[in-house]
Amino acid sequence: QQPVQSPQAVxxxxxxxxxxxxxxxxxxxxxxxxxxxHGEAPVFLMILxxxxxxxxxxxxxxSFNEKKQQSSLYLTASQLSYSGTYxxxxxxxxxxxxxxTGTSLTVIP
Amino acid sequence: xAGVTQTPKFxxxxxxxxxxxxxAQDMNHEYMYWYRQDPGMGLxxxxxxxxxGTTAKGEVPDGYNVSRLKKQNFLLGLESAAxxxxxxxxxxxxxxxxxxxxxxxxxxxxxx
Numbered sequence: 001q002q003p004v005q006s007p008q009a010v011x012x013x014x015x016x017x018x019x020x021x022x023x024x025x026x027x028x029x030x031x032x033x034x035x036x037x038h039g040e041a042p043v044f045l046m047i048l049x050x051x052x053x054x055x056x057x058x059x060x061x062x063s064f065n066e067k068k069q070q071s072s073l074y075l076t077a078s079q080l081s082y083s084g085t086y087x088x089x090x091x092x093x094x095x096x097x098x099x100x101t102g103t104s105l106t107v108i109p
Numbered sequence: 110x111a112g113v114t115q116t117p118k119f120x121x122x123x124x125x126x127x128x129x130x131x132x133a134q135d136m137n138h139e140y141m142y143w144y145r146q147d148p149g150m151g152l153x154x155x156x157x158x159x160x161x162g163t164t165a166k167g168e169v170p171d172g173y174n175v176s177r178l179k180k181q182n183f184l185l186g187l188e189s190a191a192x193x194x195x196x197x198x199x200x201x202x203x204x205x206x207x208x209x210x211x212x213x214x215x216x217x218x219x220x221x
Contacts, residue, residue: 001168002151032209041199042152044209087151089210096167097142097210099152 001026003090005100012078012107020073020103022088031064031071032089035082036102042087045073078107111135115200115213122190122220130185130216132200140203141183142167142210143175145196152199158183190220 003024010018022031030049034042048064048071059076071090075082085104091097113134122128132141139160144152154167156175164175172194174186183202187194197217201210 002153034210041212041214042210044211047209089152096154096157098154098168099144101149101151 001096001098003088003098003100005086005088005103007103008101009104010106012105014080014107014109015077018075018078018105020075020086020088020105021070022072022090022100023068023070024090026069026090028064028066028069028090030091031062032091032097033062033071033073034087034089034099035084036087037084075105078105080107080109083107113200113202113211113213115198115216117216118214119217120219122187122218124190124192124220126190127186127188128190128218129187130198130200130218132183132185132202132213134181134183134200134202134211136202136204136211137180138202138204138211139180140205141177142201143173143183143185144199144201145169145194146199146215147196155185155198192220194218195220 006021032047033045036042061074064071085102087102088100116131142157143155153169158164158177161180176184197215199215200213203210
């Protein structure tokens with residue numbers, strides 16, 4: 001049930017771009033993205049509900065391909081504050097919701 | 110503007126002891142969840158509730174029990190703690206409109 005994320009870890013220099021992928025073996029109704037700083041709780045970034053939908057906030061955006069059961073998170077011109085672990089979360093039409101194993105993102109000067 | 114509050118923040122238990130983790134939310138959310146987080150395994154769903162008086166099992170429910178007697182509170186119980194239950198536990202809630210989850214700050218539990 002747990003979605004699979006790739007890559008598991010990535011190191012970037014400030015200003016570089018990154019893509020984090022999330023895929024599921026089950027049909028999806030929604031995809032969430034969260035960021036977790038070390039020792040803190042996950043913080044909600046965005047939710048995508050429709051197939052092919054794209055959303056964005058500042059330099060972080062995401063896409064959701066319902067047919068392929070995949071979502072991608074795009075981080076553009078990364079900043080030091082982007083460092084953390086990114087989780088996707090996927091839900092079906094029921095009430096269960098599962099998080100991926102996470103992608104560790106480190107941005108260095 | 111409290112959001113989701115978890116107590117306690119840290120706890121050390123001996124094998125076989127019992128304890129209850131409390132989660133309280135002040136956002137009038139219908140859905141509440143308990144997750145555990147272990148290194149390399151992400152967040153795994155233990156139990157969840159879709160409303161007052163209801164509970165359901167997630168993917169790793171063994172060794173845990175829950176109760177939702179009031180809409181704002183969701184309790185996670187360990188009847189007989191085992192070292193395998195050493196983990197960080199997060200409570201989360203959301204409303205009916207499938208908006209993002211709001212997480213508590215977590216409880217770090219060590220069973221020795």
